Amino acid sequence: MREIRHGYLVVEGCSNCNARSSFFSTEPVAPIDEYQEGKHHWINLGSSQAVKFDLECDGCGKVVVLDDMMGLMLSTCEDQRCEVARTAAEGGPGTWVYVALCADSTHASGKCVTEASVAALAEYFNANIKAADKEIVILPCIKCRSIDLCRGIVIADAGLAEMY
Numbered sequence: 001m002r003e004i005r006h007g008y009l010v011v012e013g014c015s016n017c018n019a020r021s022s023f024f025s026t027e028p029v030a031p032i033d034e035y036q037e038g039k040h041h042w043i044n045l046g047s048s049q050a051v052k053f054d055l056e057c058d059g060c061g062k063v064v065v066l067d068d069m070m071g072l073m074l075s076t077c078e079d080q081r082c083e084v085a086r087t088a089a090e091g092g093p094g095t096w097v098y099v100a101l102c103a104d105s106t107h108a109s110g111k112c113v114t115e116a117s118v119a120a121l122a123e124y125f126n127a128n129i130k131a132a133d134k135e136i137v138i139l140p141c142i143k144c145r146s147i148d149l150c151r152g153i154v155i156a157d158a159g160l161a162e163m164y
Contacts, residue, residue, distance in 0.1 A: 001053045001124075002063070009050035009071040009101065009154055014040040020105040020148070022070045024052050049156035055124050064120040068113050072121075072138075073099045073152035082145035087137055094133035098125075098155070100140050105147040112142040 008030035011022045016039060025031055030047035050071035055064040075097040077085040088097040100113040100121060118138045125136040144150040 002056045003052075003054045005052045006156070007050060007052070008047045010047045011045045011105070012042045013045045015043055016041050018106075019108060020045070022101060022103050022105055024050060024070050048154035050154050051156055055120050064117065066113075066117050066121070068102060068111070068117055069100045069121075070103055071101045072155045073101055073141075073150075074155060075099055075139075075150070075152045077144070077151045079145060079149070082150065083143040084139055084145075084150060087139060087143075091135060091137060094131070095135045095137060097137045097139060099144060099150065099152060100138055101147075101154075102141055105141060107142050113140040115140075 005024070005026055007024055007026040009022060010025050010030055011020065013020050019040065021042070025047075032044040032047075034041075034043050036042075048071070052066065052069070052071065054066050056062070075084045075088055077088070079085050080089070084097055084099055088095060091097065098121075100118055102112045104111055118140055121138040122136060125138070129136065141147050141150075
């Protein structure tokens with residue numbers, strides 16, 4: 001991991017069109033501003049402590065910049081209509097499913113955390129697992145049935161990889 005930044009995952013919603021927007025803030029206190037931006041009237045929907053980082057290969061020096069990821073969430077979802085919950089159930093007790101959260105949780109823009117970012121995260125976290133029955137699965141938040149209803153714990157500690 002490199003460029004580790006501690007802060008907040010801030011979620012806003014537009015009261016006019018129900019759009020959702022998330023961003024990462026490194027301010028000492030999570031912003032709660034309400035503001036107008038064109039046709040949008042943004043209100044604060046909440047925030048969680050979070051950590052952002054990029055990845056760098058120790059061997060070749062390749063850097064994966066994770067600008068498209070606003071945070072990681074350990075899924076605790078049990079809604080079997082949700083692909084994230086089904087993936088966790090199919091994987092068994094040694095499988096931990098994390099959701100890579102993007103800036104546009106409604107996905108109206110058609111964008112989410114890229115496959116390249118998800119693959120790099122999965123490779124990084126699985127490389128440090130010592131137990132044969134453990135696996136980390138990373139899914140982009142577009143796989144959640146509804147990110148507003150999806151349950152999980154937003155990761156606020158860069159020591160995630162040291163848990164195994």
